[in-house]
Amino acid sequence: MAIGTEEQIAQWKKEKTVGIIGLGDMGLLYAEKFSEAGWNVVACDREIMYDILKPKYADSKFKFVQDGHRVSRVSDFIIYSVEAANIEKIVTEYGPSSKVNAIVGGQTSCKRPEVTAFEKYLPDDTKIITVHSLHGPKVNTEGQPLVIIDHRSNDNGESLTLVDSILSCLKSKHVYLTCDEHDKITADTQAVTHAAFLSMGSAWAISGIYPWEAHDNKWLGGIENVKINISLRIYSNKWHVYAGLAITNPQAHKQILQYATSVTELFALCIDHKREELLDRLMKAKEFVFGKHTGLLLLDDSLLDEFSLSEKGRHEKSSVPNSHLSLLAIVDSWYQLGINPYDHMICSTPLFRIFLGVSEYLFLTPGLLEQTIEAGINDKAFRSIDLEFVIAARKWSSIVSFESFDLYQKQFEDVQRFFEPMFPAATKMGNDMIRTILAHSKKQEANDV
Numbered sequence: 001m002a003i004g005t006e007e008q009i010a011q012w013k014k015e016k017t018v019g020i021i022g023l024g025d026m027g028l029l030y031a032e033k034f035s036e037a038g039w040n041v042v043a044c045d046r047e048i049m050y051d052i053l054k055p056k057y058a059d060s061k062f063k064f065v066q067d068g069h070r071v072s073r074v075s076d077f078i079i080y081s082v083e084a085a086n087i088e089k090i091v092t093e094y095g096p097s098s099k100v101n102a103i104v105g106g107q108t109s110c111k112r113p114e115v116t117a118f119e120k121y122l123p124d125d126t127k128i129i130t131v132h133s134l135h136g137p138k139v140n141t142e143g144q145p146l147v148i149i150d151h152r153s154n155d156n157g158e159s160l161t162l163v164d165s166i167l168s169c170l171k172s173k174h175v176y177l178t179c180d181e182h183d184k185i186t187a188d189t190q191a192v193t194h195a196a197f198l199s200m201g202s203a204w205a206i207s208g209i210y211p212w213e214a215h216d217n218k219w220l221g222g223i224e225n226v227k228i229n230i231s232l233r234i235y236s237n238k239w240h241v242y243a244g245l246a247i248t249n250p251q252a253h254k255q256i257l258q259y260a261t262s263v264t265e266l267f268a269l270c271i272d273h274k275r276e277e278l279l280d281r282l283m284k285a286k287e288f289v290f291g292k293h294t295g296l297l298l299l300d301d302s303l304l305d306e307f308s309l310s311e312k313g314r315h316e317k318s319s320v321p322n323s324h325l326s327l328l329a330i331v332d333s334w335y336q337l338g339i340n341p342y343d344h345m346i347c348s349t350p351l352f353r354i355f356l357g358v359s360e361y362l363f364l365t366p367g368l369l370e371q372t373i374e375a376g377i378n379d380k381a382f383r384s385i386d387l388e389f390v391i392a393a394r395k396w397s398s399i400v401s402f403e404s405f406d407l408y409q410k411q412f413e414d415v416q417r418f419f420e421p422m423f424p425a426a427t428k429m430g431n432d433m434i435r436t437i438l439a440h441s442k443k444q445e446a447n448d449v
């Protein structure tokens, strides 16, 4: 990271303006952080919302204006923090108002469509340096990966130094990539992670199950708490974030399809009682993904026992062996696609790291994988929910490959309604759980050095 000298930054804070178009969760996070750090910030939301939102931002440190034209005209670094599906339309509208020589970027989760819109609609004098914070708005920005893509600046790093300096107040880890490197990595990491947790939520909802309440202790214990809390965390968010990330990234379609295929094939091996074939396939996947693993595990199951959404779950310890189809399938997908998930750690979201952590725990805890395979083959207790999980994984994959934002929204919101009453408790529990996991993984990193 090349940030300016103290004097240079102090001077820039007097002269330069940062513009934010779209004051949703991420835009507001940036506007508040930058203005608190002493930068001049001008921000807007949808024009028709101006009068309604004006009182809300009256006491803010940033200046709230009517629309993206007013942001663009005065800003030296403009960030579009809007829905991915609307990026082209919004850049068409405000792009031509960009200040001469401004640096323009965005926060959308897939960069090719965003950069294509910038190339098409921004004046030639503008520079394109775009960003992506690899975490949600409720996560502490400190130490999280922040991707920066210097796509068009041609000024020997001068614009990049300004951008790095502005972003430095987030205290994130700056990761420099090209647009296509970014989209490939996020397809490998985020898109498949979301597909798995979305499918779990769909399967529970369609079966009318609140897993933390199940009388037969099927979803008790640390790994189960992770599945429940992360799934509910995703469903408590806005559907367009996940839809945009998966649908607009062609590289994600292939990964999500492979995940659905792995889920289906592993389930078929279980119900056909093809034990040897299942074992052989999972051992190959284990060797490919975890063969070179040394040191401590990212996660410890017992660390997570207390994060149950039910009183009973926090106190009772006797869980039943689960077939863990969702976790077996992710490791199988990585193997089938030749992806080493550890290669992407530098550029990973908290949810991806947690998903890798529980998969690693399942495959590397002595005896657990064998117990899981046994449950998958012989225990009928999880059959019906596993069947719903297979259907859900395939449904999500079809929706993404048909690029249907409408179906995505409908499918997402159906499940969202089912879990809605639990969101306040799940958000609190999920935040505590993620904080514990992140603190634990920092300790592991220190131990591994």
Ligand SMILES: NC(=O)C1=CN([C@@H]2O[C@H](COP(=O)(O)OP(=O)(O)OC[C@H]3O[C@@H](n4cnc5c(N)ncnc54)[C@H](OP(=O)(O)O)[C@@H]3O)[C@@H](O)[C@H]2O)C=CC1
Residues within 6 Å of the ligand: 021, 022, 023, 024, 025, 026, 027, 044, 045, 046, 047, 068, 081, 082, 083, 084, 086, 090, 107, 108, 109, 132, 133, 134, 135, 136, 137, 238, 240, 241, 242, 244, 245
């Ligand atoms: N949430 C997350 O965890 C992360 C999201 N991202 C990405 O960042 C972007 C923003 O996400 P997020 O903040 O969560 O989403 P939000 O929906 O909270 O924010 C988007 C905001 O942009 C507003 N908007 C829409 N059209 C315009 C316009 N023409 N002019 C000005 N504002 C407009 C929206 O208004 P309205 O609601 O009325 O449409 C909304 O307030 C998305 O592309 C998302 O994929 C990236 C990292 C993390």
Ligand SMILES: O=C(O)C(=O)Cc1ccc(O)cc1
Residues within 6 Å of the ligand: 108, 109, 133, 134, 135, 136, 190, 193, 234, 241, 245, 349, 350, 351, 352
């Ligand atoms: O951590 C995750 O995967 C999240 O769900 C939050 C998130 C959503 C969209 C992004 O572009 C980046 C992070």
